[in-house]
Amino acid sequence: MTLQPEDFWSFGEWLLRPQAFLESALLQGVVLIALAILVGLLVGYLVSAVRYGPAEGFYAVARAVRDLIRDDLPGTSPRRIVALARLAYKEAIRRRVLVVVGLFLVGLLFAGWYLDPRSSDPGRLYISFVLTATNYLILLLALFISAFSLPADIKNRTIYTIVTKPVRATEIVLGRMLGFVAVGTLILIPMGIASYFFVTRGLQHDHEVADIQELADGRFEGKLSYDQFHEHTFTLDPPAAAGEPSLGLTDAVRGHRHVIRQLDGKYVIGEPTGALRARVPSYGTLVFTDRGGNLDFKGIDVGQEKARGGYSSAGIARLVGVAREARRLEYGYVEGGGGSLGSAIYSFADVTPSRYPDEEGIPMEMSLRAFRTVKGDIVSGLRGSITLRNPDNTQLESNPINFVVQEYDVSEERLPRQIEGTDGGQVRMLDLFEDLVTPDGRLDVVIRCLDGQQYLGATTSSVYLRPAESSFAWNLFKSYVSIWLQMVMVIAFGVMFSTFLSGPVAMVATFVCVLLGFTAERIYDIRYYMDKGESMGGGPIESMVRLLRQDSMTTDLDVDAIAAKVIQGIDAGLIYTLDVIATSLPNLPKMLSTAEYAASGFDIFGSLLARHAVATVGYVIVAFLIGYFFLKTREIAA
Amino acid sequence: MAIDQSVTSAVAEPKTSSGTNSGVVIETRNLTKVYRDFWGRRKVAALKSLDIEVRQGEIFGLLGPNGSGKSTTIKLILGLLFPTSGRVLVFDQDATETRKNERIGYLPEESYLYKFLTTDETLDFYGRLFDLSAEERKRRIDELVELVGLQGARHRQLREYSKGMTRRVGLAQALINNPDLILLDEPTTGLDPIGSRDMKDLILSLREQGKTVLLCSHQLSDVQDVCDRVAILHQGELKELGRVTELLKVQDVTEVHARGLSEAAKQEIAEVIKRHGGTVESIDNPTATMEELFLNIVRESERRPGARRVTSDSAAGDQGQVKAEAKS
Numbered sequence: 001m002t003l004q005p006e007d008f009w010s011f012g013e014w015l016l017r018p019q020a021f022l023e024s025a026l027l028q029g030v031v032l033i034a035l036a037i038l039v040g041l042l043v044g045y046l047v048s049a050v051r052y053g054p055a056e057g058f059y060a061v062a063r064a065v066r067d068l069i070r071d072d073l074p075g076t077s078p079r080r081i082v083a084l085a086r087l088a089y090k091e092a093i094r095r096r097v098l099v100v101v102g103l104f105l106v107g108l109l110f111a112g113w114y115l116d117p118r119s120s121d122p123g124r125l126y127i128s129f130v131l132t133a134t135n136y137l138i139l140l141l142a143l144f145i146s147a148f149s150l151p152a153d154i155k156n157r158t159i160y161t162i163v164t165k166p167v168r169a170t171e172i173v174l175g176r177m178l179g180f181v182a183v184g185t186l187i188l189i190p191m192g193i194a195s196y197f198f199v200t201r202g203l204q205h206d207h208e209v210a211d212i213q214e215l216a217d218g219r220f221e222g223k224l225s226y227d228q229f230h231e232h233t234f235t236l237d238p239p240a241a242a243g244e245p246s247l248g249l250t251d252a253v254r255g256h257r258h259v260i261r262q263l264d265g266k267y268v269i270g271e272p273t274g275a276l277r278a279r280v281p282s283y284g285t286l287v288f289t290d291r292g293g294n295l296d297f298k299g300i301d302v303g304q305e306k307a308r309g310g311y312s313s314a315g316i317a318r319l320v321g322v323a324r325e326a327r328r329l330e331y332g333y334v335e336g337g338g339g340s341l342g343s344a345i346y347s348f349a350d351v352t353p354s355r356y357p358d359e360e361g362i363p364m365e366m367s368l369r370a371f372r373t374v375k376g377d378i379v380s381g382l383r384g385s386i387t388l389r390n391p392d393n394t395q396l397e398s399n400p401i402n403f404v405v406q407e408y409d410v411s412e413e414r415l416p417r418q419i420e421g422t423d424g425g426q427v428r429m430l431d432l433f434e435d436l437v438t439p440d441g442r443l444d445v446v447i448r449c450l451d452g453q454q455y456l457g458a459t460t461s462s463v464y465l466r467p468a469e470s471s472f473a474w475n476l477f478k479s480y481v482s483i484w485l486q487m488v489m490v491i492a493f494g495v496m497f498s499t500f501l502s503g504p505v506a507m508v509a510t511f512v513c514v515l516l517g518f519t520a521e522r523i524y525d526i527r528y529y530m531d532k533g534e535s536m537g538g539g540p541i542e543s544m545v546r547l548l549r550q551d552s553m554t555t556d557l558d559v560d561a562i563a564a565k566v567i568q569g570i571d572a573g574l575i576y577t578l579d580v581i582a583t584s585l586p587n588l589p590k591m592l593s594t595a596e597y598a599a600s601g602f603d604i605f606g607s608l609l610a611r612h613a614v615a616t617v618g619y620v621i622v623a624f625l626i627g628y629f630f631l632k633t634r635e636i637a638a
Numbered sequence: 639m640a641i642d643q644s645v646t647s648a649v650a651e652p653k654t655s656s657g658t659n660s661g662v663v664i665e666t667r668n669l670t671k672v673y674r675d676f677w678g679r680r681k682v683a684a685l686k687s688l689d690i691e692v693r694q695g696e697i698f699g700l701l702g703p704n705g706s707g708k709s710t711t712i713k714l715i716l717g718l719l720f721p722t723s724g725r726v727l728v729f730d731q732d733a734t735e736t737r738k739n740e741r742i743g744y745l746p747e748e749s750y751l752y753k754f755l756t757t758d759e760t761l762d763f764y765g766r767l768f769d770l771s772a773e774e775r776k777r778r779i780d781e782l783v784e785l786v787g788l789q790g791a792r793h794r795q796l797r798e799y800s801k802g803m804t805r806r807v808g809l810a811q812a813l814i815n816n817p818d819l820i821l822l823d824e825p826t827t828g829l830d831p832i833g834s835r836d837m838k839d840l841i842l843s844l845r846e847q848g849k850t851v852l853l854c855s856h857q858l859s860d861v862q863d864v865c866d867r868v869a870i871l872h873q874g875e876l877k878e879l880g881r882v883t884e885l886l887k888v889q890d891v892t893e894v895h896a897r898g899l900s901e902a903a904k905q906e907i908a909e910v911i912k913r914h915g916g917t918v919e920s921i922d923n924p925t926a927t928m929e930e931l932f933l934n935i936v937r938e939s940e941r942r943p944g945a946r947r948v949t950s951d952s953a954a955g956d957q958g959q960v961k962a963e964a965k966s
Contacts, residue, residue, distance in 0.1 A: 071735075071736065071737070072736070075736070075737075077769050079766055079769050080766060080767055080769060082766070083763055083766030083767055084767075086763075087752065087755075087763060090754060090755070090759075091752070091754060094754040095754075156750060157746065157748075157750040158750045158751065158752055159750075160716075160718060160744075160746050160750050161744070161746060161750050161751065161764070161808075161811060162767065163717075163718065164716050164717075164718070164739055164742065164744040165739050165764060165767040165768060165815075166736055166737060166739040166740045166767070166768060166769070167736070167739075167767050168736055635718070635719050635720050636718045636719075637713045637718035637719050638673075638719060
């Protein structure tokens with residue numbers, strides 16, 4: 001999992017972007033709400049002007065605004081909202097939407113057949129399976145229940161008996177949303193509980209001791225039986241005293257270990273541990289140095305690594321053309337070998353004994369990549385070294401700790417409390433917190449590659465300290481909260497569209513919104529190349545022309561100048577429009593990727609959920625206002 | 639049949655015979671509704687320049703064939719449709735105001751209710767929409783279930799109901815807020831004669847409580863039985879407006895009802911009429927209406943279950959009817 005710049009922002013940074021307010025979520029939200037209101041008023045005016053004439057049209061729009069502020073918002077009654085919400089809820093329940101839960105459970109029963117038990121990381125596989133399945137199922141359900149209800153009421157005219165009561169349009173819209181959210185929640189809870197047990201029980205397994213022999217130092221070494229498509233080796237310490245059990249630990253295979261106890265010749269193999277984790281990482285900042293030792297912020301680009309994208313984090317700044325560049329973070333590489341001074345320097349803050357109380361040292365985890373320009377010794381893997389350094393006094397430096405890069409896997413290291421190092425050319429034992437960490441808690445960790453002509457890839461999120469571990473159940477709960485928020489968003493959009501579109505059309509419209517959210521980065525990318533004037537096949541019309549003429553993407557458009565101008569003009573219009581739409585839609589893929597944290601065994605940090613929650617509230621407000629406006633100005637009986 | 643045209647003009651100066659005050663509850667001014675298609679093209683003018691006033695405490699009937707604009711008028715009054723031109727005022731507020739609904743009860747043409755709710759749930763739901771407190775809702779629901787006679791079916795889903803029963807639930811929901819103005823769209827359709835009679839009695843009792851009722855119907859007998867005033871619509875235009883009693887009165891025909899007359903006496907009366915220059919149109923025994931007959935049978939059967947009714951030919955035989963036309 002490669003984290004992107006915005007993932008490191010705190011909630012406040014995300015909301016306000018102190019250095020770049022144009023990129024702030026707050027500004028994006030305010031602009032979006034203002035835009036929705038403005039467009040709503042304009043469209044409303046145009047429609048009523050066509051219908052009643054320019055002056056009357058103005059009054060009609062003014063009346064709707066006045067009604068909202070004077071009557072409908074203050075007159076909105078919680079009791080009526082609850083009544084309408086209960087109605088929507090009962091309707092959905094009596095339409096047997098709970099069948100979905102049953103389907104999900106049946107799906108889980110059979111899922112075991114299709115989840116590869118030989119996977120190298122079954123925990124990840126199981127978690128991402130349940131989360132993805134729940135997510136798509138719930139979004140689909142939200143789409144269906146929210147889009148069809150109001151149009152059905154209008155079609156059956158049951159709405160007549162509602163709107164002839166003192167019911168505000170605000171209450172109808174809010175009531176629906178609340179009712180469906182209640183239904184969705186009711187469905188999500190059993191799914192979450194079932195998922196938890198599916199994952200924990202699914203990873204449960206047992207081994208037996210297959211082979212054991214005594215070593216020279218009195219310890220034992222052995223092998224466990226081949227079960228669940230894997231086996232472990234283990235070491236067993238001799239008992240501390242007679243009558244005490246001897247304890248041992250297996251190696252980590254497929255993300256887990258077993259604890260072994262031996263007493264009176266009987267072995268007890270413990271449950272798998274370490275497969276379901278929720279690491280709480282503490283990230284640092286990363287700079288590179290090139291082979292000459294000069295500072296370099298991105299590291300070496302080895303090609304095919306720097307994916308484009310990540311535009312969306314720039315918010316409005318990108319839309320108005322202030323921030324253009326793609327900002328996706330990818331691995332930068334460090335050149336290895338004796339002659340290279342290349343390194344990746346991580347600066348960690350807040351490194352204090354109270355945060356890392358473990359006497360054995362500070363836990364540090366790494367997931368680095370390797371790039372080889374010569375084959376080298378492929379079996380032993382790429383070697384690297386870790387050096388701890390005092391950021392204020394670079395003369396204080398530990399001796400290197402060597403390691404072998406485990407690609408596509410997380411390896412754990414301990415930064416020892418006492419380590420031999422150099423203090424201005426003098427070799428002595430250094431104390432981690434006394435000598436290497438500054439009084440305000442900063443520490444530099446320097447990663448180097450030891451093999452010549454080989455490169456070590458690192459990104460900000462690939463090396464981190466791990467001050468704490470959170471519980472897996474809690475983490476799973478948080479991923480479900482994220483799914484819940486996405487559901488709320490889809491319901492709000494569904495209800496909004498259903499106030500003025502028929503059921504199927506409202507569903508498709510909501511679906512398109514979700515889909516556009518997923519293709520947003522592509523659209524931003526096209527816009528980027530269009531702004532830069534680089535030919536990458538152009539917009540939709542140009543692409544079509546190229547397709548029909550069987551022209552290459554990278555050549556100039558081979559039509560006469562006027563036609564090219566027209567085509568590119570239309571394309572620009574289309575792309576800019578799509579850009580505006582995509583920027584105003586919720587960034588669902590970002591929310592969806594929250595599951596990735598749980599699957600990779602990282603704690604979903606609170607600020608991420610808070611961000612999603614605030615964004616959801618913002619979109620619900622927009623959907624509510626638009627829905628209100630359409631319902632209010634609509635002739636119910638027409 | 640000549641209908642007195644002067645009645646129409648008499649409406650301008652309202653007669654408050656039933657002792658109610660003449661406060662205007664509904665007023666339509668030059669009300670026009672043109673239905674348009676999606677592209678704004680004119681499809682049909684459903685209502686053309688309607689001017690009516692419904693006064694407090696009266697039962698006002700909208701009468702007309704299908705497609706004459708009755709339902710459109712009701713929907714405009716309720717704010718379900720917006721007028722193309724003209725205005726509707728209900729309790730002196732614009733019809734699109736939500737607050738007017740506090741005092742309105744509406745029984746739609748067909749009972750547009752949620753089929754998955756039970757009677758109690760339905761009434762409770764609509765009670766909540768009026769922001770009634772829990773005790774108030776319970777009290778009203780008990781009263782109304784009693785009133786419309788659905789005591790035995792309170793916990794059954796509406797999907798299991800017959801049309802008449804749904805109609806009763808519909809009526810109960812229309813009265814949940816104890817409204818001042820009740821709009822009834824075809825109140826007796828789908829009801830059996832007893833239900834229909836009950837409905838009409840209920841409408842009359844509502845008037846006694848000082849409420850205003852607007853109903854639209856094409857069941858002429860309903861309108862005749864209960865309405866104080868009617869407006870007759872045809873093709874979206876108001877054709878006639880006035881008090882039912884006066885609209886229906888045939889001014890140049892005299893009707894005398896008498897009991898216990900001999901044949902000779904009837905002859906004599908005929909001669910008296912002739913002498914005064916009138917023509918005798920018929921001297922006849924009146925026939926009861928089918929409704930009366932049916933209701934009598936049912937009442938009898940309820941009093942003496944199991945027994946077949948014995949037809950007595952003399953039931954109406956002793957009642958003579960004289961219909962004469964006075965030549966003016």
